[in-house]
Amino acid sequence: MDMLSEATKFITLDPAGIGFLFIVGFIGGLVSGFIGSGGAFVLTPGMMSLGVPGTVAVASNMCHKFPKALVGSIKRYRYGQVDIKLGLFMAAFAGIGVQVGIKIQNFILNAWGQAGSNLYVSVSFVLVLVVVGGIVMIDALKSSRNSCGVEQTCSLALRLQKIELWPMVSFKRANLRISLWFLLPVGLATGLLAATIAVGGFVGVPGMIYILGATSLVASATELVIAFVMGLAGSVNWAMQGMIDIRLTLIILAGSLLGVQLGAIGTTYVKEHMIKIVMGTIMLIVAVSRALAMPEYLGKLGLMDVSEATLALLSKISFGFMVLSLLTGAVIILGSMFKAKRALEPVSAEMEA
């Protein structure tokens, strides 16, 4: 086994490593079943901290993402929340976005080297998370004050829906009709972000809500279809290069298939704005985490003077914040499910009597 793992660049797994991957898989699954994306940003660095090479970590992570998204989207399709047509359109445009994203990455890598590339990833991470996460959070707080908790379609989406620019596309489940020209940038941005920071859902879901005018339930459920298509394509790509450690993938999958179904069930318990609250919270906490990782790249580029000890400490705190973001998401989801279930119990007890 040792010789084999050396020869095939795969690590030997210990029980602690297996336990860690299972738990992160479960919590990541729970969050993605609920908001449509998430978990990957902790799993990849988590695997790397166990000694897995970067490419193998990314590949194994991607290979667990698409079956998880498949199971989650089937579950949410049964609840009537998935718009398959919207998902396929978005996935097609996101596919183009990924290619553009890779070109940009390569350009930056050639011009400024690895540190420049890392800095670009971190800056886009922080910018997108702060801006989009902030918008989502403000909107979630506004709709939580609204006592009935019913979402309002924002005025931008309504205005865009009014523009009759050929070709128009109708989405039955999402209950909207919009020009292809507004769908395209949202899909492209999702792919571009997926290629840059590996979490395209952080713009895909808000994009579908605020630009196209889907509800957060439909947007988060449809994101799972996009994640499935893109994850499958990406996994085939990685598998062709022999980078997937199937044992790692299956361990994460063991936890995440449990989590993703629980998260999907959770969406039927809570008020719609909860999806926005969880998404906004996670995005803002991850933004802090990425901001803490920036001094390292700035140091390598010679733009900042930082000591090794400080960098090691910052990197640990940064990873801690990412774990914290997932845990916070999980606590909000499970907490609100528990609250909703308790509120429902007297009703079902009366019905049984």
Place this chain on the structure above:
Amino acid sequence: MHANKKKPYGKLVAYGIGSGALYAAVYMFQDVIMANFARGGVYTALPIATVFLFSWIHGTFAGTLWQVLGIDAVKKAPAQATAQAPARKDTRPRATVNA
């Protein structure tokens, strides 16, 4: 949620055994698996097919487990609360008959 509904214990046990057997098989034959699954090329189908198989067997087990534990969806109404832009009025001149 559905206390009067019969819980699918049989299904849970069947898929539980299936899922356990699959994981045991991967653990026992990991040397052969690791040597072949990462070859690339046509061997690409192996890891992809494996995760599909696991997502079916283990996924069904996981779903049934939540059902048995009494954690089930509460409302299955489609989420169609989106407001739509009002339909545009047809402003084109129209031929009318004035008698």
